[in-house]
């Protein structure tokens with residue numbers, strides 16, 4: 001399937017993966033809710049598990065292909081595989097590229113499912129060797145490399161610390177060691193950062209977040225060289241079975257059209273709100289890559305065009321008061337997930353299983369705040385009234 005790539009990002013947001021429907025002339029490719037596709041007259045030579053031909057929706061669906069075209073174009077990659085969730089994409093990468101005698105280096109504060117897969121399940125079930133390191137420290141990564149290291153996995157900005165790892169420098173380390181580098185770029189999105197251009201081998205997204213952007217469909221994606229993506233499709237998609245629903249692929253395709261417009265607004269609003277919080281006497285800390293006080297602000301500026309919409313912060317208060325603050329918010333909703341159109345906040349409390357890996361200021365519990373598309377002045381007013389109600 002040919003797919004023209006335009007020089008400007010937003011033009012690709014609108015057009016990549018779309019086309020004229022041959023049967024009806026509709027100017028949108030249709031939603032195809034079908035489990036199976038008509039076989040050729042002579043199916044004897046068919047590769048029944050082939051992932052390029054349309055045979056069965058677990059091995060590829062029409063809407064999956066359209067979304068893969070769009071995301072490969074937006075990331076500037078050769079190919080893409082779209083799966084049911086972000087975790088299916090991450091687990092697919094680990095399943096495909098790690099064996100029992102392999103070693104992986106992973107960021108020590110990552111999405112919680114990644115932490116459990118690599119800290120517990122892969123070592124317990126397969127004997128895979130894992131080093132969890134602070135990937136903002138290049139020396140820690142270099143020191144962790146072993147002869148059997150197969151993969152370095154980073155998450156930047158990281159969830160929920162917003163730690164930023166230097167993609168270009170880590171790619172150099174990976175290349176010199178003959179190791180693959182995968183980057184969870186969910187917070188960044190292809191509009192704000194492009195890890196493949198900086199030397200990464202695989203970019204992973206939870207499409208559930210910014211790329212869909214509307215909080216109504218889950219999905220995951222991996223983008224990279226065709227040879228690597230084919231291996232993930234062949235091994236993980238077909239045989240583990242985390243295929244995306246065609247309907248969700250269709251919804252995410254629609255959401256992605258406005259990605260750059262939304263990311264610009266999320267980033268602009270988040271910076272304004274982060275500055276407001278940083279100046280407030282009741283706030284104990286704010287972690288946002290756009291603030292000069294962020295420990296990796298310079299690296300963020302080097303590799304991102306803006307700083308996305310997620311920050312973490314704390315109150316100079318105990319657990320009860322943190323809960324009172326969250327429950328006093330009227331506009332901002334207490335719920336998990338990030339990257340939706342509405343603002344979302346989560347107070348985790350001080351009992352997270354990964355607490356010892358967090359920066360010190362996070363260890364009393366923290367508020368992870370995903371700034372939505374509402375007017376930032378309304379969001380700030382909501383925070384102010386909730387702080388007052390909490391006597392802060």
Ligand SMILES: *Cc1c(COP(=O)(O)O)cnc(C)c1O
Nearest residue numbers: 085086087111159186206208219
């Ligand atoms: C949410 C998230 C994931 C997991 O994605 P799901 O779609 O929920 O499976 C992975 N990485 C990051 C950084 C996330 O924020």
